[in-house]
Structure formats: structure tokens, C-alpha cells
Amino acid sequence: MTGMAPSPPAPLQLIVGEEEFLVERAVQAVLTAARAVDPDTEVRRFRVTELTPGQLAEHLSPSLFAEGRVIVVAGAHEVGKELATAITEYAAAPTDGIVLVVLHAGGARGKSLADDLRKAGATQTKCDKITRADDRADFVRGEVRRLGGKIVPAAVGVLLEAVGSDLRELAAATGQLISDTGGTIDEAAVRRYHRGRAESSGFAVADKVVAGDRSGALEALRWSMALGVPAVLVADALADAVRTLAKVGAAGRGDPNRLAGTLGMPPWKIRKAQGQVRAWHPEALAVAFAAAAEVNAEVKGAAADPDYALERAVRRMIDAREAR
Structure with a gap:
């Protein structure tokens, strides 16, 4: 006896809230459900500030070969009137095989679009900020x-x-x-x-990358993979390490205790970064920034193999550090 075929996700998804991890998890759940039905489902991500009504219509139009598609539109609380109207009109008659995921921060701003999507039958997921x-x-x-x-x-x-x-x-x-x-x-x-x-976290990988320890970074990365550390944690740690280097480097060689308030970092972290940033010339930091941004996008849905994407990013960042 064969199992039941997986059910596709609802064609309209509204994710409301500002808790980034929960929002990304909700998006990933939609994508996973879509790919259970069609493994070749494509994901496209946009902010409302990047889209015109015409561009939205193009992305939501059926393709020639009817491939599955998940369109993620973030920042709906910033939506303009024309784009809000286009989204609402689409919601009245969504295209087969396409899932529209709208991310809204919550609150009064842009609330009418969220209300219209609810009225159109969108599946809502709440991702309220967790602070207590x-x-x-x-x-x-x-x-x-x-x-x-x-x-x-x-x-x-x-x-x-x-x-x-x-x-x-x-x-x-x-x-x-x-x-x-x-x-x-x-x-x-x-x-x-x-x-x-500590030895299996993304920060262990990032520390080795910042230090230029290629073999140590790759070993820490493979160890974290073996222990099941989510790829997104490693990618976030790499991005945090690069941001820290850039902020501390731009601040100069001041007293870490005095810089702590300005940079929003503890003095020990500033002191450590001051010693590390000397080995990173501006061009290397630019390459590292690009690699960190790219791998963050890849591990959140754009890459078929997140582990390979992480290893490639680690190698690229260390190559940049070593280049003179």
C-alpha cells in the first residue's frame, strides 16, 4: 500500500511578526511543503521596495512548463498603494502552482494589505517578537x-x-x-x-576564518556539520564576524572600554577584533562581506547544498585574507 501524496501548501501565505528566526522557519516550512509536491520548486525573494506591480505580475504569471514557484515578498508593512492593490487583486484569483508568501511586521502600518489577504483566505502564521x-x-x-x-x-x-x-x-x-x-x-x-x-558552534568556524586558519576552519565546519549545527547558524556567525571586523576597523585603535558604548560591543570583543583586523585589508573585507551575504541567502533556500555553500564561502573568505 502506498502512502498518501503530500498536500501542497495554500497558495496564499501571510506571515506576521518581527521574530526573524520564526519568520524564516515559517517561510522554510512553506518551501519544504511545496518541494514535497514538486522537488524542482523555485523560490524567489523580494522586498516590497524592490517591486513594481508589473514586476510582481511577471513573477506570479504561470510559466510555460508549469514549474512550481514560491514567491516571498517581505516588508509588506512598507508597501505602497499601487503594489498593495496588485497583491490584493492577485489574491482574489491566485495562479495554480504558485505560492505567494507575504511577510508583514505587524502593527498598524500597511495593515489594510494584511487584512485583505486574510479576507482572501490566506493561511496566517504569527511570529511575534519574543522578549520575555x-x-x-x-x-x-x-x-x-x-x-x-x-x-x-x-x-x-x-x-x-x-x-x-x-x-x-x-x-x-x-x-x-x-x-x-x-x-x-x-x-x-x-x-x-x-x-x-563552543567547539561545534558557528562561532568556532568564524574565529578560525578570521584568524586565517584554513585547515582549522574547514575542520571546525565539518565537525559542526557532523553534529547537526544548522547551516544558518554558521552563516550568521560568519556574517557577524565580518561585521565586527569592519566596525572595529573603521573605529580605529581607540580604547576598547571607551569604544564599547559607541560600537555596541563588549570591550573584550573589540580588543580581540583590533588584533585581528590588521590582517584584513579593505579589499579582503569587501570580498568577505560579499561571501557572507551570498552564503546567508544560499542557506536560507537558494542553495541545493547548504554545506557545500558554507565550505565555498569559508575558502573564499580565507583566500581574500591571504591575497596581497
Whole structure:
């Protein structure tokens, strides 16, 4: 007996909220569902500020060979009147095989478009910003349930203390702990994870790249892949490392304690970057910026093989550092 065929996602998707990780996860869920039906489904991403009504119509038009397509339109709270009208008119009669995903930050700005999409039957996913400790604890418990595991109450607080408030890292840690423990997370498991996570995190890869340690960076990258660290975490760490170098380099050789407030970084991080940035000439940083931006886009849906995209980015960044 064969299994049931996968169901395609609804043709209209409205994702509301400002929690970036949850928004990206919701987009990825739509893309995964679409590719379960048609593995060749293409994804195209735009901001409303980049689109005219005519361009939107072109992207939402059926193709000659009826390939699947997911069109992601971000920043709907910034939409202009003409584009809002075009989106609303399309929503009344969406094209078969095309999924339109509209991202809206929430709030009153551009609310009429969100309301029109709801009236048109769009599937809504809420991704409200998570700022309170209790909400982060709820997020952790929800992740554990989603993965089919259990977590003892005391372990939730220990995990938040060990990992911090970043949802991407909390999700990665929860997934790894479920895998490590076989399904039940206790305080001891969290403490073991915290001791070992530095060597397998995206930041370990980024540190090696910034230092120009090619073999170390590639080894750290492959180790993180083996342990299941999400590619998006590594890509984010690479981007953060390059941004830090650029900001610290532009600030000059001032006192890290005085620069901390201006740069929004702790003094130790500034001091470390001041020692590293001397090895990066401006052209190398420009190449690294481009590589980081490209790999971030690739691991969020544009690349068939995110692991290969990460390795290519690591090599490209170190090549730029070594070029004179």
C-alpha cells in the first residue's frame, strides 16, 4: 500500500511578526511543503521596495512548463498603494502552482494589505517578537514537544542560562540535546552540552576564518556539520564576524572600554577584533562581506547544498585574507 501524496501548501501565505528566526522557519516550512509536491520548486525573494506591480505580475504569471514557484515578498508593512492593490487583486484569483508568501511586521502600518489577504483566505502564521524570559522558556518547551521529547522543568532555566536568548541557538541546542539524550533532557545533559558547544558552534568556524586558519576552519565546519549545527547558524556567525571586523576597523585603535558604548560591543570583543583586523585589508573585507551575504541567502533556500555553500564561502573568505 502506498502512502498518501503530500498536500501542497495554500497558495496564499501571510506571515506576521518581527521574530526573524520564526519568520524564516515559517517561510522554510512553506518551501519544504511545496518541494514535497514538486522537488524542482523555485523560490524567489523580494522586498516590497524592490517591486513594481508589473514586476510582481511577471513573477506570479504561470510559466510555460508549469514549474512550481514560491514567491516571498517581505516588508509588506512598507508597501505602497499601487503594489498593495496588485497583491490584493492577485489574491482574489491566485495562479495554480504558485505560492505567494507575504511577510508583514505587524502593527498598524500597511495593515489594510494584511487584512485583505486574510479576507482572501490566506493561511496566517504569527511570529511575534519574543522578549520575555517566560516566553523564551515557552519556546524551549515548545521545541522539545515539536521534536517529540521531554524536558524536566529545572533544565529549561539551565538551558536558557547556558545558551542565552538567541532563538536560533536555543533551537539548535534543543535539537542537539534531544538527539544526544534519546528524548529526555535533564540538567546534567544541558551542562554537558554547554561544555562542548563552543567547539561545534558557528562561532568556532568564524574565529578560525578570521584568524586565517584554513585547515582549522574547514575542520571546525565539518565537525559542526557532523553534529547537526544548522547551516544558518554558521552563516550568521560568519556574517557577524565580518561585521565586527569592519566596525572595529573603521573605529580605529581607540580604547576598547571607551569604544564599547559607541560600537555596541563588549570591550573584550573589540580588543580581540583590533588584533585581528590588521590582517584584513579593505579589499579582503569587501570580498568577505560579499561571501557572507551570498552564503546567508544560499542557506536560507537558494542553495541545493547548504554545506557545500558554507565550505565555498569559508575558502573564499580565507583566500581574500591571504591575497596581497
